[in-house]
Every structure is written in C-alpha cells, then in structure tokens.
Amino acid sequence: MSAPVPVLCGVELGGTRCVCLLGTGPDHILAQASLPTGADPAVTIERMAAVLKDWRSAHGPIAALGVASFGPLDLDTTSATYGFITSTPKPGWRRTDVLGPLSRACPVPVGFDTDVNGAALAEGRWGAARGCHSYAYVTVGTGIGVGLVVGGRPARGFSHPELGHIRVVRRAGDGWKGACSFHGDCVEGLASAVAIERRTGRCAAELPPDDPAWELVAHALGQLLHTLVLATAPQRILLGGGVMNGQAHLFDRLRRELQQSLNHYIEVPEVGAQIADCVRPPGLRDLGRSARCAGRRGGRARSRMARSLTAEPARHGASCATVSTAVQWNCRHEIIQGAGNPATGRRSRRSPAPQRLAGHPQ
Numbered sequence: 353m354s355a356p357v358p359v360l361c362g363v364e365l366g367g368t369r370c371v372c373l374l375g376t377g378p379d380h381i382l383a384q385a386s387l388p389t390g391a392d393p394a395v396t397i398e399r400m401a402a403v404l405k406d407w408r409s410a411h412g413p414i415a416a417l418g419v420a421s422f423g424p425l426d427l428d429t430t431s432a433t434y435g436f437i438t439s440t441p442k443p444g445w446r447r448t449d450v451l452g453p454l455s456r457a458c459p460v461p462v463g464f465d466t467d468v469n470g471a472a473l474a475e476g477r478w479g480a481a482r483g484c485h486s487y488a489y490v491t492v493g494t495g496i497g498v499g500l501v502v503g504g505r506p507a508r509g510f511s512h513p514e515l516g517h518i519r520v521v522r523r524a525g526d527g528w529k530g531a532c533s534f535h536g537d538c539v540e541g542l543a544s545a546v547a548i549e550r551r552t553g554r555c556a557a558e559l560p561p562d563d564p565a566w567e568l569v570a571h572a573l574g575q576l577l578h579t580l581v582l583a584t585a586p587q588r589i590l591l592g593g594g595v596m597n598g599q600a601h602l603f604d605r606l607r608r609e610l611q612q613s614l615n616h617y618i619e620v621p622e623v624g625a626q627i628a629d630c631v632r633p634p635g636l637r638d639l640g641r642s643a644r645c646a647g648r649r650g651g652r653a654r655s656r657m658a659r660s661l662t663a664e665p666a667r668h669g670a671s672c673a674t675v676s677t678a679v680q681w682n683c684r685h686e687i688i689q690g691a692g693n694p695a696t697g698r699r700s701r702r703s704p705a706p707q708r709l710a711g712h713p714q
C-alpha cells in the first residue's frame with residue numbers, strides 16, 4: 353500500500369495580492385484564498401495566519417508550509433531577522449516579519465524564498481524547466497526579478513541574487529536616465545513596466561509591437577540574458593510577467609539580441625540552433641503579474657485576467673499552487689538533509705525538527 357500523499361500549504365505574497373493554497377500538488381488543490389496586500393503588513397499577515405489556522409481545523413494535518421514573497425528577504429536561517437522582508441520600497445513593509453506569524457499559525461516544516469525563486473522551482477518541478485538542473489526564471493513586470501536555480505537549488509550567497517538590477521550596456525544614442533530609484537538605468541530601470549510607461553507615456557499592454565520602444569526594452573533584457581548565460585550557463589531561460597505576456601514578438605527580439613551580444617563566444621545548441629527551446633515562456637500561468645498601468649489596469653491585461661479566472665480556473669489554481677508548494681519541496685529537500693542551511697549544516701532556530709515527508713519524489 354502506497355504512503356498517503358502529504359497535504360502542503362503554500363503562501364505567496366505579491367505586491368498587490370497574497371494567495372494561500374492547500375493541496376497535494378498543482379492538480380489537486382483542496383482550498384484557496386486570495387486577499388489584497390494591504391498597507392498594514394500586520395493586518396494582512398494576520399488574515400493569512402487565520403486562513404492557515406482554519407485550514408488546519410477543516411482539513412487535518414498539514415505536512416509542510418511554503419512561503420514565497422516579494423523582497424528583498426532575509427534568507428539566512430542563522431540571522432535574527434530570518435524570514436523578514438528587509439529593504440523593500442513598498443511603503444510600510446520594510447523590516448516585516450513574514451515567516452514568524454505564519455509558522456506560528458501553522459507549526460510545521462517551513463520553506464521560505466523569494467517569489468521568483470518559488471516560481472522557478474515550480475517551473476522545474478511542473479513547468480517548462482522539467483529535467484533541467486540549472487535554469488533561470490525571469491519576470492518582467494512592475495519590477496524585474498530573476499529566480500536562479502543552479503545545480504538544482506536556488507542560488508545563494510549572503511542572500512538571494514538581485515539580477516534585475518544589474519548594469520547594462522546602453523544602446524548607442526539612448527541617454528534616457530532610467531526609472532530605478534536606486535540605480536537609474538539598471539535593467540529594471542530600462543525594461544520594467546514602470547520604465548516603459550515613464551519613457552513612452554503608455555503602459556506596456558497598450559504599446560503596439562512595432563513601437564520603437566520595444567527595441568530598447570529588448571536591448572536591455574538581452575544584456576541581462578547575456579549575463580545569465582555567462583554567469584551560470586542555464587539550460588533554460590524562462591521569461592514571464594506582465595510585460596512579456598501577450599508580446600510574442602519580444603521573444604524573437606530577445607533571442608536575436610542575445611546571439612548578437614554573445615557573438616558566437618559560446619557555441620552550444622542552447623544559444624544556437626535550439627535557442628527557441630532555451631529562451632521561452634514559462635510553462636505555468638503567471639497570474640497576478642499582468643501588466644499594470646499606473647493607477648489603472650490596461651484593457652488587454654484586464655481581459656487576460658478575466659479569461660484566466662473564468663475559462664481556466666484549474667490553471668489558475670495550478671499556477672498559484674506551484675509557485676508556493678514548490679518552495680516546500682525545496683524545504684523538504686533541506687529537511688531530509690537534516691539541516692536548515694545545507695551549506696553550513698546549521699539548523700534554523702525557527703525550523704521544526706527534521707522530518708521526512710513521504711510520498712513526494714526526489
């Protein structure tokens with residue numbers, strides 16, 4: 353008789369909405385809740401904690417909790433502020449303890465990572481990066497984030513990488529100052545939805561494919577891909593987010609920009625004959641990150657959202673689940689190794705005792 357499949361709980365904190373899910377995987381969602389990310393983090397987190405408590409009462413034991421959040425985050429399990437959102441520009445959310453209240457509401461083994469790493473892990477488990485051990489998930493929306501998996505694990509140093517803010521070589525003749533409040537013309541400052549709107553006066557969803565601004569966006573993103581290829585040799589680079597959604601022309605532009613930038617220095621199929629398989633859209637729906645105009649939602653983005661909520665409810669649930677439950681899978685992986693931090697062998701002060709979660713493949 354096979355072991356029962358463990359029920360997992362996932363929480364994703366986004367800039368505008370938070371999603372909680374309960375299930376055994378993307379095709380078996382038991383419960384789902386969504387609430388706005390309010391101005392007061394304590395209220396928002398308390399509401400999510402109440403959801404988790406209700407689910408424990410209604411659905412029985414939960415094997416693990418995964419939390420994927422916007423950041424930057426403190427991911428150092430030995431730090432006094434492990435589980436906190438740290439230096440976010442989001443008003444009111446600096447130095448917010450996310451993981452503490454949620455893990456007290458649901459005291460089970462817990463995984464914690466960035467929203468983009470959660471999405472990347474989900475793509476590796478269930479999406480377009482299945483079978484890959486090293487790959488990147490790039491989201492191009494209000495900001496630009498990169499989930500980076502190297503050797504099967506999210507890349508870590510003192511914290512998580514922030515590749516959306518790398519410096520890029522500017523296109524000849526383009527002297528626009530950029531939109532990043534920290535760096536001006538970093539890649540986020542040149543190619544995010546905010547940058548596009550500030551530069552053109554129109555939101556990305558309303559910009560026609562032949563608008564010259566796309567060439568500048570593609571040039572900046574191509575530089576990011578160039579860096580990714582040279583830094584980690586990813587087997588796949590998946591690009592999603594509100595700016596990419598519905599802009600199929602961008603993929604051809606990006607592949608071209610990447611190849612021109614590399615200039616045949618790297619001769620492998622991934623950036624050669626098979627580049628369309630390597631640089632491609634994610635396999636899982638990227639709901640909740642549709643392109644937004646300042647203070648309003650673009651017509652096409654709104655209709656995409658409506659479609660996804662009405663015609664494809666299963667995919668909606670699946671994508672949200674994968675974002676968050678994949679984090680738990682990673683958490684479980686660390687738990688099996690018996691340490692909160694596999695690099696140091698030190699266990700998190702907050703993590704419960706190691707335990708094996710049966711029923712999920714390695």
Ligand SMILES: [Zn+2]
Binds near residue numbers: 533536538539
């Ligand atoms: Zn920046």
